[in-house]
Amino acid sequence: MNVIEVQNLRKEFNSYTSRPGLAGAFRDLFSRNYKVHAAVDNISLTVKQGEMVGYIGENGAGKSTTIKMLTGILTPTSGSITVNGMNPHKQREEFVRTIGVVFGQRSQLWWDIAVQESFRLLKKVYRVSDEDYNHHMGHVIETLEIGPLLDKPVRKLSLGQRMRCELAAALVHNPPLLFLDEPTIGLDVLVKLKIRKFLQEINEQYKTTILLTTHDLTDIEALCERVVLLDEGKIIYDGKLNQLQEHAVDGKQIEFEFLSEVPRSSLPRVENLQWEQKDATTWLGYINGDEQMVSRLISDVVQRNPIKNVRINEISTEEIVRKIYEEGMALT
Known part of the structure; x- marks a missing residue:
């Protein structure tokens, strides 16, 4: 069953430019120069029930615009959207009861009241029964470790505490579909780990479908089997x-840690090999080739310079995405 079905989705914005000088400013009062910019350009996408999908891209790629159209906040310029069997814009009231949304830079909690009062207000808004609320939210509060925070005003919470409460608030009505837009922005490692563990648990227990946008690709690696770039x-x-x-990416990444600083000139020059300096005593070598070529490279480097450590690394998703954008690599 497809929870999200998108066909030829497009969202255009008018971008205005100002004319130079006083005369230009006067002319702008009567007519403006503008051009049409397509933030989302005819995309098609389906997401099945229970999937955890990473939706990634550079700033301005159209991630948040897509999320806002899927949640009914923005109306598309053209194309069709079906989410949970409904049109997010035409069946608004019924639709919002079937989704949860967390925007990392927006809050759905009331700033000056206790967290638990915000939860109770949301419980009323979504018409959640006392039995369902106590059963489900008891698990959410325990897993996210926010019990001691419930009687505190939101304004007195740290960023990590607030984001855990924001996530809990999005799940008051136990929605089958959860949209997360930069949910771990600015958080420390321990809070990120708690949120990742919790998301895995609700996905396994309730088959909650999750669409996640983030610049922290370690979140994607930890949670998502599928990515949309x-x-x-x-x-x-x-x-x-x-x-x-x-x-x-073809080839491997080899990390050489030397006993002292090593200049680039002392490293071997080999075809299909690129060097990148990590710090004063560490170099990364990216080489396209088989195991024999890798062995020869390591042997050559060891003979030239005193080595403290050598590691053959899996190239990270972050490095892959960086190469795709910098080099314009085709993925067809």
């Missing part, structure tokens, strides 16, 4: 995370 409003990759490396 967006560039300038277009989908350039939609598939398994473990296949992205096969599509985008």
Whole structure:
């Protein structure tokens, strides 16, 4: 069953420009120069029930605009959207009862009242029974470790505490679909780990479908098997995370940690080899080739310079995505 079905979705915005000088400012009072910018450019996408999908891309790629259209906040310029079997814009009141949304830079909690009072207000808004609320929210509060925070005003919470409460608030009505837009922005490692563990648990227990946008690709690696990569409003990759490396990167990354500083000139020059300095005593070598070529490279480097450590690393998703954008690599 498809929870999200999107066909040829497009969202355009008018971008205005000002004319120079006083005369230009006067003319702008009567007519404005503008051009049409497509933030989302004819994308098609389906998400099945129970999937956890990472929706990633650079700033301005169209991620948040897509989320806002899928949640009914923005109306598309063209194309069709069906979420949970409904049109998010035409069946607004019924639709919002079936989704949960967390925007990392927006709050749905009331700033000056206790967290638990915000939860109770949301319980009334979504018409959740006392029995369902106590059963479900008891698990949510325990797992996110926010029990001691319930009687505190939101304004007195740290960023990490508030984001855990925001996530709990989005789940008051136990929605089958959860949209997360930068939910871990600015959080420390321990809070991120708690949120990731919780998301995995609700996905396994309730088959909650999750669409996650984030710049922290370690979140994607920890949670999502499938990624959708967006560039300038277009989908350039939609598939398994473990296949992205096969599509985008050939070869291996070898990390050489030397006993002292080593200049680039003392490292071997080999075809299909690129060097990148990590710090004063550490270099990363990216090489396209088989195991024999890797062995020869390591042997050559060890003979030239005193080595403290050598590691053959899996190239991270962050590095893959960086290469895709910097080098304009095709993923077809």
